[in-house]
Amino acid sequence: MSESGAVAKTSLYEEHLAAGGRMVEFAGFELPVQYTSLTDEHYAVRTRAGLFDVSHMGEIVIRGPGALEFVQLVSCNDHQKMTIGRAQYTGIMYPEGTFVDDTLVHKMADDEYLLVVNAANRHKDFTYLTELAADLDDVDVIDLSDDYAQLALQGPLAEEILQQLTPEDLSELKYYRFIEGSVAGTAAIIARTGYTGEDGFELYLAPSDAPRLWRAILDRGQSHDVLPAGLGARDTLRFEAGMSLYGNDIDNTTTPLEAGLGWIVKFKKGDYIGRDVLELQKEEGVERKLIGFEMQDRGIARHGYPVLLTEDDAEPASYVTSGTQSPTLGKALGMAYLPIEATEVGTEFFVQIRNRNASARVIELPFYSRKKN
Amino acid sequence: MSIPDELKYGRSHEWVKTVGDSVVVGITHYAQDQLGEVVYVELPEVGNTFGVGDELGTLESVKAVSEFLAPIAGDVLEVNERLEDEPNLVNDDPYGDGWLVKLSGSAEGEDLLDAAGYQEFLDQESA
Numbered sequence: 001m002s003e004s005g006a007v008a009k010t011s012l013y014e015e016h017l018a019a020g021g022r023m024v025e026f027a028g029f030e031l032p033v034q035y036t037s038l039t040d041e042h043y044a045v046r047t048r049a050g051l052f053d054v055s056h057m058g059e060i061v062i063r064g065p066g067a068l069e070f071v072q073l074v075s076c077n078d079h080q081k082m083t084i085g086r087a088q089y090t091g092i093m094y095p096e097g098t099f100v101d102d103t104l105v106h107k108m109a110d111d112e113y114l115l116v117v118n119a120a121n122r123h124k125d126f127t128y129l130t131e132l133a134a135d136l137d138d139v140d141v142i143d144l145s146d147d148y149a150q151l152a153l154q155g156p157l158a159e160e161i162l163q164q165l166t167p168e169d170l171s172e173l174k175y176y177r178f179i180e181g182s183v184a185g186t187a188a189i190i191a192r193t194g195y196t197g198e199d200g201f202e203l204y205l206a207p208s209d210a211p212r213l214w215r216a217i218l219d220r221g222q223s224h225d226v227l228p229a230g231l232g233a234r235d236t237l238r239f240e241a242g243m244s245l246y247g248n249d250i251d252n253t254t255t256p257l258e259a260g261l262g263w264i265v266k267f268k269k270g271d272y273i274g275r276d277v278l279e280l281q282k283e284e285g286v287e288r289k290l291i292g293f294e295m296q297d298r299g300i301a302r303h304g305y306p307v308l309l310t311e312d313d314a315e316p317a318s319y320v321t322s323g324t325q326s327p328t329l330g331k332a333l334g335m336a337y338l339p340i341e342a343t344e345v346g347t348e349f350f351v352q353i354r355n356r357n358a359s360a361r362v363i364e365l366p367f368y369s370r371k372k373n
Numbered sequence: 374m375s376i377p378d379e380l381k382y383g384r385s386h387e388w389v390k391t392v393g394d395s396v397v398v399g400i401t402h403y404a405q406d407q408l409g410e411v412v413y414v415e416l417p418e419v420g421n422t423f424g425v426g427d428e429l430g431t432l433e434s435v436k437a438v439s440e441f442l443a444p445i446a447g448d449v450l451e452v453n454e455r456l457e458d459e460p461n462l463v464n465d466d467p468y469g470d471g472w473l474v475k476l477s478g479s480a481e482g483e484d485l486l487d488a489a490g491y492q493e494f495l496d497q498e499s500a
Contacts, residue, residue, distance in 0.1 A: 038435050039410050232409075232436045298457075300413050300433050325412040325435050332413070354415075354431065 010055035011149050011207035015214050019228050027119035029056040032230040041229035042236050042327040045196050049155030050229035051217050054195075054202070055210065058122030058145040060129065062113045066138030071105060071113050074132060074273055076256055078266035082107040087176045087193055090264050092117075092125060097255045097277030101125050102246055104193060106178060114189075116150075116202075118246045132273075149210035153217055154200030154229075154237075156370075161221045162201055165213075166190065170201075184216040195234065197241025198370055239322050240329065242292065242366025248303055249290060249321040249335055257281050258337065259290045260365065289343045290321065292365035295332040295351070297358035300325050306352040307336045311359075313350075317342075320351060326367060333367050334360070374495070375402045377468055381480050382491035383444035385426075388468065389480045395450055396480055399472040400432065400441055400463065403495055409434035411463040416452040416474060423447065425483065429474060432463060444485060447478030 008029050016023065021032030031053065034041060044050045062070055071079050076097075077090035084107050092100040092115075101121040106114040117125045122145055129141045153162055163170045168181040168190060178191035189204040205213060218226060235245070244250045250259045255278060257265060265278055295301060301323035306316035323334030334351070342349060345364055350357040380388045386404035390397045405411065415431040423429055423443040432439050452474050456462060462471040486494055 033436065034409065037410060042435075236435055298413075299415070300438075302438065325433070327435060 010053055011210045012053045012055065012214055015211055016053065016228075021228070021230060024231070026231055027056055029119065031056060032228075034230040034232045035228050038230070038232040038236070039327045041227050041233035044225065044227040045155045045198055045200075045229060045233060045237055046328055047156065048224050049153060049157040049161055049200070049221060049226045050196075050233065051214065051221070051226060052152040052154065052229050052234055053149075053210075053214070054152050054234075055149040055207065056119035057150050058117040058119055058125065058143070059148045059150075059204070060115045060117055060122075060126055061108075061142040061144050062115065062129070062139060063111060063142060064139040065111055066136055067111050067113055070133060070136065070139045071115075072269060072272060074100075074129065075103075075105065076266065076272065076274065076278060077105075077264045078269040079105060079107070079113070080269060084109060085177055085179060087178055087191055089176075091250075091256050091261070092128070093272065093274035093278075094252060095273055095277070096252075097257075097274035097281065098252050099246065099250045099254060099256070100128050100252065102244065102250060104191075106189070106191065108180075114144075120247060147206070148204045149207040151203045151205075151210065151214060151217070152194055152196075152200060153203070154194045154196040155198050155226075157221075157224050157226070158198070158200040161217065161224060161226060162190075164220050165216055175199075184213050186213055188213070195241075195243055196237035197243070197366065197368055198237070236324055236327055239324060239333075239335075240326050240366070240368035242335075242368075244290075245322060254290075254337070255281060255286075258286045258288055286340060288318070288337045288339050290335055290365075291338050291343050291362050292367055293334050293336065293349070293351075293360045294363050295334070295358060295360050296348070297360075299351070299353040299356070299358040300332040301334040301351040301353065301358070301360065307338070308350040308352060308357060309339070309342055311350050311357050316352070317349075323351075328368050333363075335365070338362070374406070375468070376488045376492055378488045380468070381444075381483075381485040381487060382494075383442065383485055384494060385442045385444075387441055387444045389444050389483075389485060391480050392475075394477070394479070396445060396447070396476050396478060397472050398429070398441075398444060398474050398476060399467055401491070402467050404439075405464045405467045405471070408432060408439055409436060411460045414456040414460045414463065414473070416456065417449050419449050419452060421449050423449070423476070432460075441473060443476070445476060445478050445480055445483045447476035449474055450477055451475040
């Protein structure tokens, strides 16, 4: 969001209107929550492919001889062994071991890392990183968010469709790798990453080129019934895949260990911000954990609804972090932090839905994983 | 947007149809379109009494939760139990099989709009 609080439009705004997008404000941008049907868009991604405008996401570059050292300082993951062309998921940490943000780190060069950050956190992240880098003369923090549009083409047919538009051999591009190439004659970073639980690509390019690429992909995808997909489907897709959403499932009060993201917390690296807290937490074990649940009683648990450990509890133990009716599984599912003793699969607890305590049961995360070849 | 002439309309997008000495209530085509595909419907209990504007129940899409209000005062005589398993009827047939509740009482004398009035109301809301 701009400092004045004005709502920004992405370079694809006119395309969204033309496609019948129902526009809402999200993180300071006007974006489509859906076009014609959230569930159709959701199924398109699960079974064919869907195209998202995710230009609201922020892009922050860490550049200079000290870039790796700086990334290592702010991130709980270990980026030492990354080679150019790799992407890695991590958390930017506060000294408390909690999340400033979650981010995808792309190694562009030995002295350059591109961090893709949440739109709502872009300014906060930039300020945080800039202040940390203020005393360092071998690293620059640059906010390039306005220089990049981002499209995400996600779904089992994504490779087949995108391959028609690029000379790069996409079958050689593995998961969490990227190349700087061209798509539809436009220079782009082509990354095999995503936020849907399906195979797919995230494309970073100049905003002025985005509408042409958007139309080209939809044009090529037409015979496969590829649909433009909105924020609503993006949320249900990531939710089913058990991917955390900053502001819902993770935030400045939660640590990656509590969020079930222990795989991004590394200790065989040097000191980093929050390390001592995380190390202690790892040693002693977490007191609470993010779990997945399904409703047993009728009703849909949603973000912010109170969670009770027993039906008669007066005070909520926590609140639902994310919850909806899962389009793929046809069930009301949710996520919440529970005290560690209540996190075993099968444990029953209650969600307060409009003053009624509805029974829920802990189940495995993720709710959905795609079949891999 | 379809707005049948024979119905009356509340300003919170419910429709009302008089059947003998009771009324059937549903939500309008416009309302279901705004809400998106309905995946869950919570209906009141038969026998409960509601005043005008009271919350009768809840409609949920994947994305949103929305209350529907009593356009007239009355007791709940019947609820559309099919919606428990087929909530999508609210989208597919909002003026027919997607009806929500039947209330005792009458639309007579209530502050409701006719079809032309509701159309005008929608035009003003979206202006």
